[in-house]
Amino acid sequence: MERNPTTRGIAERLLAWFAAHARDLPWRRDRTPYRVWVAEVMLQQTRVETVIPYYDRFLQRFPTVEALVEASLEEVLKVWEGLGYYARARNLHAAARRVVVEYGGQLPPAYEALRELPGMGPYIAGAVASIAFGRPVVALDGNGRRVLARLFAVEGDPRRTAVRRRLEALARSLLPSDRPGPFNEALMELGATVCLPRAPRCDRCPLAGDCRARQAGAEAQYPTRAASRPVPHYQVAAAVLLREDGRVLVARRREEDFLGGLWEFPGGKQEDGETLRECLARELREELGIGVEVGERLLTLEHAYTHFRITLHAFRCALREGEPRCLECADLRWVLPAEMDALPMSVADRRIAQAVQMWTREGAIS
Numbered sequence: 001m002e003r004n005p006t007t008r009g010i011a012e013r014l015l016a017w018f019a020a021h022a023r024d025l026p027w028r029r030d031r032t033p034y035r036v037w038v039a040e041v042m043l044q045q046t047r048v049e050t051v052i053p054y055y056d057r058f059l060q061r062f063p064t065v066e067a068l069v070e071a072s073l074e075e076v077l078k079v080w081e082g083l084g085y086y087a088r089a090r091n092l093h094a095a096a097r098r099v100v101v102e103y104g105g106q107l108p109p110a111y112e113a114l115r116e117l118p119g120m121g122p123y124i125a126g127a128v129a130s131i132a133f134g135r136p137v138v139a140l141d142g143n144g145r146r147v148l149a150r151l152f153a154v155e156g157d158p159r160r161t162a163v164r165r166r167l168e169a170l171a172r173s174l175l176p177s178d179r180p181g182p183f184n185e186a187l188m189e190l191g192a193t194v195c196l197p198r199a200p201r202c203d204r205c206p207l208a209g210d211c212r213a214r215q216a217g218a219e220a221q222y223p224t225r226a227a228s229r230p231v232p233h234y235q236v237a238a239a240v241l242l243r244e245d246g247r248v249l250v251a252r253r254r255e256e257d258f259l260g261g262l263w264e265f266p267g268g269k270q271e272d273g274e275t276l277r278e279c280l281a282r283e284l285r286e287e288l289g290i291g292v293e294v295g296e297r298l299l300t301l302e303h304a305y306t307h308f309r310i311t312l313h314a315f316r317c318a319l320r321e322g323e324p325r326c327l328e329c330a331d332l333r334w335v336l337p338a339e340m341d342a343l344p345m346s347v348a349d350r351r352i353a354q355a356v357q358m359w360t361r362e363g364a365i366s
């Protein structure tokens with residue numbers, strides 16, 4: 001698309017601002033396609049400050065695609081532990097295998113080829129193609145979408161496909177073919193540091209003179225947000241099943257399930273009409289084929305995921321009938337409390353594991 005003088009001016013102002021104000025972030029140093037890719041995967045739905053230490057640890061542990069492929073999924077999940085959205089780590093690991101097998105360890109530069117890899121949605125493929133390979137492709141995250149919605153006073157919720165497409169078309173109309181990567185980054189950087197969701201700092205914005213929302217004094221009205229649905233809240237019971245030799249039972253979730261590949265204290269969601277203790281006894285019968293006596297409640301904690309919240313209740317349990325078998329999980333292990341440190345777990349299960357370690361050290365449970 002031939003760009004008119006106004007759109008060219010916007011891109012130039014934005015790029016000049018980025019050259020002067022870009023934050024010094026680890027993934028902007030020593031850029032390789034692999035490093036760009038890992039950063040973009042981690043940055044999905046996660047704040048920059050949270051990502052930095054994970055990124056540094058991940059690159060130290062897996063400095064190349066080959067190193068990532070040689071590691072087990074469990075090792076990868078362990079390094080990822082606490083960052084959330086674990087499907088990202090599973091997909092990254094699976095995609096790395098494809099890169100080694102199909103492309104000799106080099107990421108393919110074409111957007112379409114990148115899109116074929118596990119976990120490569122339009123955003124990550126666009127970011128890698130443009131930032132790592134200089135391909136003229138748009139990459140828009142929530143920050144970039146907010147800037148464009150304000151700049152062009154675009155009505156509608158960007159979560160809707162039609163609005164997203166409109167914003168992508170606008171980004172394409174601005175994209176300079178000679179510097180697509182810096183342009184994409186600059187737009188997102190402006191959204192992350194200046195065009196903030198609640199209080200945009202328009203007085204510091206290089207695009208203030210171009211911005212339709214600003215001209216109308218209506219920055220806060222964009223992007224439009226449709227009312228969100230209430231977030232469901234579930235009660236969940238988990239078993240701390242201790243054996244006489246001091247080992248505790250943990251189960252590995254199936255890879256295709258939510259939090260797949262992580263280890264957990266077995267249990268599940270409370271159903272209508274049952275108590276938490278009945279729920280736990282039922283879950284252990286269904287998942288592990290065992291009968292248990294559900295004892296004292298050890299711990300209750302709250303945890304929020306993206307689309308729901310849980311209150312997790314951990315109960316001490318004693319085995320009364322049968323030997324645990326994996327009926328609805330990927331693996332089972334009886335581990336010593338200290339050994340749980342090596343297993344990847346979700347934040348909520350890690351808190352139970354830490355409590356169990358403390359109690360057993362202090363002799364509060366045995």
Ligand code: SF4
Nearest residue numbers: 195200202205208211
């Ligand atoms: S002028 Fe204000 S609202 Fe418009 S793009 Fe800049 S920071 Fe955002």
